Amino acid sequence: MKQYIAIALLICCTSLIKSQNIEAFLIPQPKTLEIKNGQLNQQLNTQLPTEELYQFLKSLCAFDYVGQITHFTSPYAQHSISFLLDDSINTNDAYTLDIDSASISIKAKNLAGLYYGKQTLQQLISYSETTQQNIPALHISDAPDFERRGYMLDISRNKVPTMESIFKLIDLLASLKINEFQLYTEHTFAYKNHKMVWEGCSPITPEEIQIIDLYCKSKHIDLVPNQNSFGHMENWLRHDEYLHLAECPEDCKTIWGMRKRTSLNPVDPKSLELMEELYAELLPNFSSKYLNIGCDETVELGCGETKEICKEKGKGTIYLEYLIKLNNAANKNGVESQFWGDIVLNHPELIKDIPTNMTAVIWGYEAEYPFETNLPKFKDAGLDFYVCPGTSTWRSLIGRNKNAFENQRRAAFYGKANGAKGYLNTTWGDYGHWQPLSVVYPSIMTGAAYSWNSDVDPKLNLENQLNTYVFKDKTGNTAKAVLKLGNAYLKAEIPSGNANAFHLMLRRYAWTMNGQYQTKHLKAKNLDKANKEIDDALTILNDASPSADSLTVIDELKHAADMAKHGIMLGKARLAAPKKSTENISRAELEELINDINIIIENHQKLWLLRNRDGGSQESLGNLNDLKEYYQEALNKK
Template sequence: MTCPVYLYPQPRSYTSSGESFPSAAQFELKASGPKAARFAEQTGVKERLEASLQAAASVMEGIAPSVQAVVEVQEGLHPQGYVVEWNVNGLRLASSTAQGLHYALLTAAQMIEGQRGYATWLHCLIEDEPDYPVRGVMLDIGRNKIPKMETLFAFIDLLSGMKINHLQLYTEGFSFNYSKYAELFPGETPMTADEYRELDIYAKARYIDLVPNQNCLGHMGPWLAKPEFRDLAEHPDGLPAPAPLPFKLPPMTLNPLDERSIALVQDMFDALLPNFSSEYVNINMDEPFGLGTGASKERADEIGVGALYLDYAKQVFDIARSHGMKTLMWGDVLAHHPEIVKHLPEDVTVLHWNYDAPVPFEPRCKMLQENGIPFYVCPGTSSWSSISGRTDNMLGNIADAAQTGKTYGAGGFIVADWGDAGHWQALPISYPGFAYAAGASWQTETNIDRLLPFEYHVAMRMLQDRSGGGAKLLLEMGRYYHLERSTMENMTYTSHLMNRGLSDRAKLEREMEIMVDVFRMLGGSGKPFRLDYRYSEMEDWLRARRMELDCLELAGADADILRDELVNTLLLIEQGAGLHKYIYRQALPDVPSEIAWLEQLEEQLELATAEFKRLWLVRNREGGLTASTAAFAKLLNQYSERLQELNNQS
């Protein structure tokens, strides 16, 4: 029998005779021995089974008044593996660890919930274990958006329900309260040490390893923008773009030879790491743009950029070890300097990231395997720089990561949810990415192609949508980029256009070619900019999505907020489409029509901005909101100025 759609992630093995046994009204708990009893106590078996029955409660004739639930220790099972069996003897839960029993309970709860209202439950035997021992999510809190604690608690519960066991909150800027430097970052609302300790305990109780995270070489722009730290930069006066580009990029990378750089990193980690029980820390060290071309050029010319990078990295490894932690780090620099890979210490695990579905994971996975380097694969949700996601890129990227990582022996799988370009995506926009990654990393071949259970889980559990259409809506909301027919990389044209602001067609297309050169400098493919925007089809698309949204039956505690977030997401996409229409002067033949369209855009963006700010503050802290909405404010000002010009002309 095919595994029911209500089980997610889909298990390794599901068998059923097709027979059934009367549903339970309550369970009589029995542990097979002292160890099983200890596991049952640790995981709260009694309370969780009772909660599952209450959540699926229905009064129906034929329901057995009390059914035995047996907890067994089955040595030899995978440490995270389990067995769930339901038949005439009742419920059997077997595992070799408390963590395995935790996962058995999650599956049992889904089995009970999925047969809500039925007088009998199907006999079944579920034997399950993960393909990846580490299955993680990295949530960006370093770019503008830092969730409130209640949001993080709820987020951990969502992840736990999908058997995710690793969580990082990506940190750059002042998203953690380094009290020694707090006066340099007024107005920020960072995570505190006490909050991380509380979150660590909460996550650990749900078998999630909360791993500290802090970038410490590249991505240091917010620190290097301060006069107190600017001279620590590799390029204190900015990184020159390649000729003939006539500008500089702001300082982003620390000078690895300046002793004050590693002293700052030491201060950061000494404040951050004691708040975590994890044995790992992610030091990141990705994208150190301009490394070896500024203050450290002489040394780089002498020993090579790769060796320069590794010498600095070894100092950070030592800081991690001083706190009893092993190191995780991104692998992009290693890929460009493979000569240093063999010099990595054994306690370093490389995170191989790639967020573009057409780019295969295989070459770098193969290189890491051949060099005996422990590594994880790290795809993305594709939600950032998009407003509502890029669904098909997400699905392809995650599936490739899971299959290739499994082939080449990756020890873990982490899906990243970044906050580039204002962090405009509402959290639920990333739900499909989180859920698909959870399934792909639990049992890869079982979950990557069978989408109905994935859609069921997103709709019924994450969105709590009784109509069942919520997942399909989110997936379709992430497909508007196909109507742009743009060559933009790692973003949508609409998102970029709204960040760019008002322009004319010739200027926009000229600047897009410059941007291609900048992206090439930063590691992009450098594909020439192309655009074949389908505006009328976008109008039809927006109408269809709004009709689907009206049909949702959201029943969760955040139902009203969730609906409003999706409404405003569509409004922002409509704003971007309207901005494109104006820049390309589509069906705007004269000044009066131009004025009327700009007035409509201005009114729409004022509404969307006000709603964006309101919704932001429901789930997130205030710090970062002004920066996130700066592009909206700029665009509104441009609308006002252009309207004044046109009105003066007329």
């Protein structure tokens, strides 16, 4: 008897020790994880084979099965597996997961909760398969901090992903317990009467949206249509046929300088008529009860056609009146509207007048964005609202991870404290959508983790989780390299902003360095430090072995790093040139820059097509070609 007790104690103690790194495999972290004595598949102190059981569990988790099954693993042992709905659980999407030596039980209030419990179970299986340890007996009680946990991808700034890419992204989001997905569109939906706007852009078709919607529903994700309806209409207004709808048909002086053709004229009835037509065609392809109508960054408002009426009634009032008209148009199509909250924050006295069936999406993408100040303004008005941080990957080439992670953490903390309904993590594609998907993965995962459990720091186990669930790299080096690249921008030591030094150089090649609040702080020694950090990351990447999209991931990361290093090369050359001007760079350096940019342009086109449709690639490449031409013109003057 003493021998059996000793063996049992040894097994239990071993299980407890080896289970201590389970958290490294769980994303998002459950609210409660209690490790108990014993382990799954432990019968009479004998470790039974688990491969058959795990394969069965994986297949069972692949669909919305509800019920109880007895599964035999040998003639001498059996397992009871139950996935049950339980009305005693009070919160939608919450679940409990219990495992002992011979049973697995997941209970939830709704099917989505069961689905999320199964995602956690599959991560436990990954833990067991990776560490070669049995899953310990345990109890998990879990529930999300936010009812709506979303991710938004910009598909209007050049990159429109292939259907295969969209499906793979949805799979990842579902595994992270995301339940809302938005594809941000300005002109990349194939509206039947507006071919001029989307022709050559490889738009998403109505039939494709219907397929994506069904796929999302199978993963308990709500595909929310997102059509900007006020500002950011430049891809429409660039065409003369729509110019009569513009707030500024010609240059207007705005807070962003001279601008034109980006915003609709909100007092022209034909602007509303256009959006009503678009909504009527767009919305039947979605099953969601929501529509994101956009309405952000309307910087032209009051500077052109509405200048006089804005002086008379107030710019905020004109904005709100049009916002309400758009909401009514959405309501007529049976949906409720979401809108970006930035503009109305300039007129906080009007927030109380926003219809209560609208949801404000409060976005801010810098680490220090004052969610704590802005959220109560919507809460006090009785409105539903989301917090909206970002991945900080646009205008970065290789990421700004430190900024992203802190931005996401603060959004979650203050969103939860103020009762936000949702958390929407965003990826934008400003100025060519040059960043590849591979550098976005870390901040997709951290954003998802914070939206479920805002009390746990997801960075602690991020490297392991990226390698396990995204890159599938047993060497661990892919994630290590990605995370190192994503913080290389810090070595440049310039003030924070919505771009890093590498992208700033590629974008601002014709503008003064001293006249911009970030670039005026650039120093060659700091660019050298950043360059070394990137090279160190590439050395790590050379020893990586990702099995998921392996060639795509490696090539994408090397290309992004090459672009960043080109920005460094240009930055150093400018710092040494008279007046820090690109035109004054030496002949030898210009020739080197031209040779380097030629390689980058060639790789950019090739890699674009691995995940994205061709439409938009030429516009994105055009920004690089413009830089090359600027070099060539400067060289020709030598």
